[in-house]
Amino acid sequence: MDATDKIYVAGHTGLVGSALVRALQKASYENLLLATHAELDLRDQAATRAFFEAQRPDYVFLAAATVGGIGANSAAPATFIADNLAIALNVIDAAYCSGAKKLLNLGSSCIYPKLAFQPISEDALMTGPLEPTNDAYALAKIAAIKLCLAYNQQYGTEFLSLMPTNLYGLNDTYDREGGHVLPALIAKFDDAKRVGASEVTLWGDGSPLREFLWADDIAAAALYLMQRYTAAEIGGWINVGSGEEISIAALAEQVRAVVYADAPTEERPRIIWNTSKPNGTPRKLLDSSRINRLGWQATTLLAEGIALAYGDYLARRTS
């Protein structure tokens, strides 16, 4: 990847896309092609094809997606499967038709079976039933991997897929109902602090285990792979995790400690678990040994990342 190559970051206003733009700029890639959702709706096949034909990017990072936490996935499965299938098909096909040199497709660890052997290696794909709360989204992400593999096989393209664990970071969506757990917890504890609430209600029973990765770390991994490896060398799709696993209950305590760092301990609210809300998959720890062997490792610790994320939340809070 040369400094003069035209690099398209699809989804550059989102959590991963904005981290990718930071990583590319830091590495002195200046010929970036960006289009907001209002300028280009990637679910629109004709518009996507026309954009690629006119712009002809050399490299494509596919970080555009309709995403959300367990609440949003359960409430709107049709939106999650339809949007993500359309985005994947339109972008991958247009990249092939316009002659892109390479594409990196971002997926999700929810592609693996609900009860996969832990830590989850890449070859666990399609070996068992999916977690029902997000199977619509997961199927769209599995289809995107298969599209990349099929285009590589039939047309000789270089389309790689990267499967990150649960992500969080700067520019996240701090949505209390539809967001991912970490940003939702930040917003809920901050709300409680501001009104002096004595309790915060969270979902499930706190027992599920999750692995969290800082968005700038996934961006660094994506750039690292794009610069150095072919699809065949990474095995088609590759896991990217931090190796830091934590229960939702322990995560809630950590977030509460960060939000209430400057308040007396007795002001910290009690955590109530609403067990009528789903737990989701019991455990989701990726086996990242393949990317580690290729020379990449996560660098941001969860404790450090939560503090940075809360700082970002406070800086961007509007009310």
Ligand code: GFB
């Ligand atoms: O990030 P999250 O919504 O999704 O986390 P998944 C869900 C876990 O956190 C469940 C608990 O165990 C919830 O019961 N939880 C507790 C909460 N309180 C809250 C809360 O206030 N909000 C949320 N959202 N959860 C996601 C998929 O699964 O994994 C996505 O839904 C994506 O599509 C992502 O694939 C990687 O980790 O369960």
